[in-house]
Amino acid sequence: MGFGLSNWKVLGASVEGSGHRRDRTGCQDSHAWTLIAPATLVAAVADGAGSARRAADGAKLAARFSVEYVAWRLCEHDQVDPFELLSDAMAATRQSLARTAGRDGHEIGDLATTLALVMASPEGVWVAQVGDGSVVVDQPDGSLVAVADGEREEYLNETTFLTSKSWRSACRVEQAPSPVESIALLTDGLGLLALDLTDGGRPHLPFFAPLLGFARAEDARPSELERFLESERVATRTDDDVTLLLATLS
Amino acid sequence: MVAIPRQDALDEYRREEGFSLADEVEFASNPEPRCACVLLLDTSSSMGGRPIAALNEGLRAFQADIGTDTLASRRVEVAIVAFGQGGAQTVQGFLTAGEFVSPTLAAGGSTPMGEAINRALDMVENRKRDYRANGVAYYRPWVFLITDGEPTDAWDDAATRVAEAEESNGVAFFAVGVEGANMDILKQISVREPMKLDGLKFTELFVWLSQSQRRVSASRVGEQAALPPPSGWASV
Numbered sequence: 001m002g003f004g005l006s007n008w009k010v011l012g013a014s015v016e017g018s019g020h021r022r023d024r025t026g027c028q029d030s031h032a033w034t035l036i037a038p039a040t041l042v043a044a045v046a047d048g049a050g051s052a053r054r055a056a057d058g059a060k061l062a063a064r065f066s067v068e069y070v071a072w073r074l075c076e077h078d079q080v081d082p083f084e085l086l087s088d089a090m091a092a093t094r095q096s097l098a099r100t101a102g103r104d105g106h107e108i109g110d111l112a113t114t115l116a117l118v119m120a121s122p123e124g125v126w127v128a129q130v131g132d133g134s135v136v137v138d139q140p141d142g143s144l145v146a147v148a149d150g151e152r153e154e155y156l157n158e159t160t161f162l163t164s165k166s167w168r169s170a171c172r173v174e175q176a177p178s179p180v181e182s183i184a185l186l187t188d189g190l191g192l193l194a195l196d197l198t199d200g201g202r203p204h205l206p207f208f209a210p211l212l213g214f215a216r217a218e219d220a221r222p223s224e225l226e227r228f229l230e231s232e233r234v235a236t237r238t239d240d241d242v243t244l245l246l247a248t249l250s
Numbered sequence: 251m252v253a254i255p256r257q258d259a260l261d262e263y264r265r266e267e268g269f270s271l272a273d274e275v276e277f278a279s280n281p282e283p284r285c286a287c288v289l290l291l292d293t294s295s296s297m298g299g300r301p302i303a304a305l306n307e308g309l310r311a312f313q314a315d316i317g318t319d320t321l322a323s324r325r326v327e328v329a330i331v332a333f334g335q336g337g338a339q340t341v342q343g344f345l346t347a348g349e350f351v352s353p354t355l356a357a358g359g360s361t362p363m364g365e366a367i368n369r370a371l372d373m374v375e376n377r378k379r380d381y382r383a384n385g386v387a388y389y390r391p392w393v394f395l396i397t398d399g400e401p402t403d404a405w406d407d408a409a410t411r412v413a414e415a416e417e418s419n420g421v422a423f424f425a426v427g428v429e430g431a432n433m434d435i436l437k438q439i440s441v442r443e444p445m446k447l448d449g450l451k452f453t454e455l456f457v458w459l460s461q462s463q464r465r466v467s468a469s470r471v472g473e474q475a476a477l478p479p480p481s482g483w484a485s486v
Contacts, residue, residue: 023465154390158390197387214274231272236320
């Protein structure tokens with residue numbers, strides 16, 4: 001706004017799935033984001049494990065802490081290696097979950113959650129992920145690519161969580177091919193609708209294009225995004241919690 | 251969080267003009283993820299009379315319960331292998347729960363459980379191969395064995411296969427013993443602790459199975475399936 005500086009515009013929504021409404025488990029997805037002057041976006045989405053007792057808390061803690069940690073590091077230091085920073089953020093977030101579990105007297109597994117973390121600045125876009133969420137970015141030719149995707153597990157309902165013992169080997173940290181003007185973070189509930197799973201999980205352009213167009217509109221509201229995620233059309237295809245965070249640069 | 255200013259009037263306008271993300275956004279056309287379940291049912295002569303009638307009633311209850319869940323109806327796939335007269339019989343190959351019509355089984359003959367278990371494990375492996383060949387995402391398949399006796403055929407090989415399949419996380423194998431079942435042998439076949447059916451509560455058992463399948467086929471259940479407690483049908 002003003003001075004010809006471009007900046008990120010962000011819209012995010014986490015919506016409880018109809019299956020969770022039926023079982024009264026509550027929404028176990030969470031998302032968080034912040035903007036750091038002059039033009040850096042930090043964003044995260046997290047999906048708590050259905051069988052974890054405090055899944056919703058785990059997801060919320062992971063999303064918020066990871067964003068706050070990156071923001072803090074960026075504000076404290078002039079030069080930070082992005083790979084190191086995001087790796088540290090994942091480790092620090094896990095430690096935070098461990099501390100919470102210790103303080104509350106239970107296993108870290110009770111807070112099991114996936115985490116996808118993004119840092120976008122004029123220097124580039126970096127992504128760190130543990131679990132089965134997706135981070136999709138656009139390319140100058142109008143195509144979309146998924147970043148830091150990792151191996152898909154054999155079974156749809158099994159993935160590694162940030163709280164898992166093997167989280168380190170499951171954690172992917174990658175730089176997106178530059179330049180990027182649109183970023184979408186989503187949890188796996190939307191994967192069936194947004195990715196062509198028979199084509200290696202390639203982002204489905206007719207899914208993202210209208211959403212990114214909508215996100216760029218000056219008057220776009222998160223409530224409209226929520227309405228879409230809660231719509232009948234989405235609910236018939238998935239009864240999982242769904243999170244979508246859209247960031248566009250202008 | 252950074253607050254972005256909004257205009258209620260514009261939002262109202264967009265609604266009135268009928269702009270709807272739900273209409274504009276096109277979904278990827280992915281096949282439904284599948285959850286395969288093989289029911290391995292003892293139809294030997296000792297199941298004759300009240301037990302087989304209760305089992306058939308249970309199958310009807312399973313169809314009815316899972317049929318109320320539109321997502322599970324598309325995702326859960328059921329196959330039935332009965333073992334009794336004439337060896338292991340594939341009563342029905344994999345059908346989605348929505349297409350499944352509960353059969354009426356008759357009792358008679360011995361208990362070729364070893365053959366039946368091998369058949370079920372083969373069906374599961376073949377189904378996974380089909381899924382992979384067609385780009386279908388899937389959940390860990392189930393084999394659900396119900397018996398009121400003990401194997402009258404060789405079963406060592408089957409037990410080894412079950413152990414290997416569980417070890418490699420290839421299948422979730424459950425065993426339920428009805429009154430008269432040899433639980434000691436079941437313990438040697440099934441890695442998971444076999445459960446004992448309380449009387450002839452097949453209906454409660456099958457509703458529980460439907461509920462469990464519905465959970466698995468819905469959202470993620472993490473590294474272990476969080477099944478509802480079997481207290482409604484299992485005897486302690």
